[in-house]
Amino acid sequence: MIKVNFKSHNKEIYCNKGDNLLEIARNSNIFIDAPCNGSVSCGKCKVKLLKGNVDSEKTLHIKDDEWEQGYILACNTTVIEDIEIEVPSKLSSSMHGMKIEGSDKKKDKQIFDRAKNIIETHNLDFKTNIVKTYIEIEEPTLDDNLSDVDRLERHVRNNLGFNEIDFKLELLRKMPVILRENDFKVTITYVKKKNKITILNIESGNSEDKLYGVAIDIGTTSVVVCLVDLYTKEVIDKASSGNAQIKYGADVIHRIIYSTKKDGLTKLNQAVIDDTINPLLESLYVRNDINKDNVVTLVVAGNTTMSSLFLGVYTDYLRQEPFIPPFLKSPKIMGQDIGLNVNDSAYVYLAPSVASYVGGDITAGVLSAGIWASEENILFIDLGTNGEIVFGNKDYMMSCACSAGPAFEGGGISCGMRASNGAIEKVSIDKANLNPNLTIIGECEPIGICGSGIIDLICQMLLTGIIDRRGKIYRDLDNKRIRFNEHDIGEYVLAFKEDYNLENDITVNEVDIDNFIRTKGAIYSGASTLIESLGMDFSVIDKVYIAGGIGNNLNIENSILIGLLPDIEREKFAYIGNSSLVGSYLALISKDAKKKLQQIGNEMTYVELSVYPTYMDEFISACFLPHTNIEQFPTVKKLLED
Template identity: 85%
Template sequence: MIRVNFKSHNKEVICSKGENLLEIARNNKIFIDAPCNGNVSCGKCKVKLLKGKVDTEKTLHIKDEEWEQGYILACNTKVIEDIEIEVPSKLSSSMHGMKIEGSDKKKDQEIFDRAKKIIEDNNFDFKTNIEKTYIELDKPTIDDNICDIDRIERYVRNNLGYDEIDYTVELLRKVPEVIRESDFNVTITYVKKKNKITILNIEPGNNENQLYGVAIDIGTTSVVVCLVDLYSKEIVDKASSGNAQIKYGADVIHRIIYSTKKNGLKHLRDAVIDETINPLLESIYIKNNIDKDNVVSLVIAGNTTMSSLFLGVHTDYLRQEPFIPPFLKSPKLIGKDIGLNVNDSAYIFLAPSVASYVGGDITAGVLSAGIWTSEENILFIDLGTNGEIVFGNKDYMMSCACSAGPAFEGGGISCGMRASNGAIEKVSIDKETLYPKLSIIGDDKPIGICGSGIIDLICQMLLSGVVDRRGKINKDLNNDRIRFNEHEIGEYVLAFKEEYGIENDITVTEVDIDNFIRAKGAIYSGAATLIESLGMDFSAIDKVYIAGGIGNNLNIENSILIGLLPDIEREKFAYIGNSSLVGSYLALVSKDAKMKLQDIGNEMTYVELSVYPTYMDEFISACFLPHTNIEQFPTVKELLGDKVKI
């Protein structure tokens, strides 16, 4: 047996000779960022070998000076003897968001106000079919010796007007003790369905004032949990963190591949439930003194892969042509089925998916965006780890998905991270000195750069001449912030370690820029192809709604200048935040909204871009700054002037 001492985590583990270092870390809950899921293509799993020898090779991702200092790729390393390893804090930057982040009352109120307006504008009932009632049961006697559950059913039939009750075995197990503990005076929580109720919970005494539901957005990169008072419909609290599945790959394809490995599906399910959602729920319960048994309804939205992995359902056929998902509509689920930290009998509803790569997060987003009731043509773009697009109005809704990858949430970028404390979110560059001015979330030392910051940075690099329209760094510039490695790959230094007292320089490389250009090209070409499939062009758009995890600090102008968004009137653009969470909240607090969410899933048409004849040509054309056809971007043409040539 071999000992591996992760000095940075103060943890020593035992393994066998020849085991992969990345897998050793994963198996022992030590996070090492590996967006490519360990196929040696991203170079982000660099760790420092402090003692001992390993079986590894130097790759293009490791600089000569780093190699001399002992840096290796964990995914490309086998252990052969006792070693000591340090995981640099910088290399955990994308998991900085695994720290639980609390509620923002202003944003919570915005969600409530927006949802309420949608409910009022569409004459939806602002109520659910879940209720709570205090009941006083007759005590059993020799003459009145019916069983406990029949005693409850008799009361319900005689006093509440329902013909029958239904319940789970979990509920039944609680009944005998609870009714006697409270001298046969109890509170029942139940779901109404015509003349029948399903009892979800039973509590001693009168406890009619606590009734909660949870809306959850399961993103590929991050997860948000929102606790809601089902009486007032107000948001009690909200918490978010990174999705712990990220250690198995930054995007859905890598996770699907990992799910096919031994115990892979279980590991992924455990990561999202036991390591992500349940800790978020627990943090809210403790903070607000909530009993989990009073959480009786959940609405959960995630893309098709996330929904499948959440249920532990095999997903491999979803990524193989003809791209068939295992399910689209939510099966009947209760809390115990999933292992969530809620009432065992809690109702769980998954937002319906449309296709393999247009999931419940998009149907929930469309519900909140109001496309289904709009007279105007709305282009809806979700800039999360996956790029999904919807175009339409009340008469039709067309959708597609783009292979954008995780770049908009910092994945696939050497110093990338999600939008949390320490992330560079805004960048401007002085055209004379090429000195960057940074805006950092939390006004702290920079850790990395998030999606909105990357957009600003690439735009500023283009306008200041640091990069050309291919995204290549100008070798003729004599500036200490521009440098090239031994392989002639250029990089721009956003933050020198000496400037901020940080562990390493924060840089963006030509590889990073190329990754981002492909991501933005996928979004633009996807939108163009989707609209073209209807015989229209961008002039037909009345409004553009931007949703997703990229943050409120998305600069629309810079997004247009790099060719992410079409060059149309700026007043048509609006950022609508986490539309998936808002849609989940809507379905949680309004049974009418939940029915509309199901309708949206049935009515939306999916366009498979991979087989659409013009998509690949459009994508290749969009993989420049801003596009090979500069005429589509008159604003950029005017700004670049004589630099317009590729």
């Protein structure tokens, strides 16, 4: 056996000769950022070899001086003898997002207010079908010797008006003791279905005041869990963290590929359930002194891949032509079925998907955006890892998905990270000296840059003459922030390590810029093609709703200037935040909203861009700043000419 000492984590691991270093770390729960899932294409899994020898090769992602210092790519390294490894803290920029982040009461209230507005505007029922009732059952005697279940059923029939009860084995196991410890005075939680009820929980005495539900948004990069009081319908608390699946790849394709490996599907399922959602739930229970058995219903929204992995369903056919998803509508699920840290009998409802790459997060988003009832033409764009787009109104809704990649959430960018403390979220550049002015989330030292910051940066680099419209840095600039490596790849320094006590400078290079241009090109060309498929153009749009994890600080003007969004009237744009979470919350607190969510999933039409005749030409044209056809962006044309 060979010993691998991860000195940075104070952890020693034993493995076999020839084992891959990245897989050794993964199997030991040591996080190493690897967005490309070990295909040696992103260069983010850079670690430092302190002692021993390995079988590894230098790549373009490792500079000459780094190679001399012992830096290697974990995914491109196999162990051949005892070694000592240091995982740089820079690699934790993505891991930083794995930390559980607490609630923001102001934002929590916004979720409630937006949902309430949808319910009131469209006359939806503000009710659920889950009820909690205190009951006092007649105690058994020699003359009245019905079984506990029959006794309970008789009481329900005579006093609550339901003819039949249903329940799971776990409830039966605890019923005899709870009934007798409390003199047959208990509280039951149940779901009403015409003349029948399904009992979810039985509790000691009168505990009618405690009844909770949970809304969950499973993003490819991050997960948000929202705890809701089912009586008041208010958001009690919220918690979020990075999706632990990120260690198996930054995007759905890499994760699907990993799921086909030995135990891959199990690991991905455990990563989202055991390592992400359950710890988030537990943090909410502890903060609010709540027993998990009082959490009796959940609504979960995620893209089609995330929903499948959440259930542990094989996903590989999603990425293979003709791109068939394993399911679209939610199967019947209870908490116990998938190991969620909630009441075993809790109902779990998955927001319906539309196609392989338009999932429940989008149907939930469309529900919260109100497109289904709008007289106006609304363009809905979810700026997440997958880049889904919906266009329509109350008469029709067309949808498509673009392979945008994780750049909007910091993935695929050398110093990228999700929008959390330490992320550079806004950038402006002084044209005279090319020095940046940075706004950092949490008003702390910077550790990376998130999606909104990248948009600002590329826009500013274009307007100040640092890059051309291809995204290439001008070679004749004489400035300490502009430099080129041994491969002649240019980079711009956002933050020097000396100024912020960092291990390395925070930089954005030409490869990062090219990745982001492709990302924004996918979104713009997807929207353009979707609207063109109806014989229309951007002029027919009445409103543009921007959703997703890119953050409230998305600069619409800068997004237009780089060609991410169409150059139309600015007042038409609005950022609506995590629409997937709001839609899940709506379906949790309203039976009518849940029915509407299912209807949206059934009625939305999907356009497969990969086979649409003009899409690829439009995509190539959009991979420019802002576009090869500058006439589509009159605002940018005027700015560049001035």
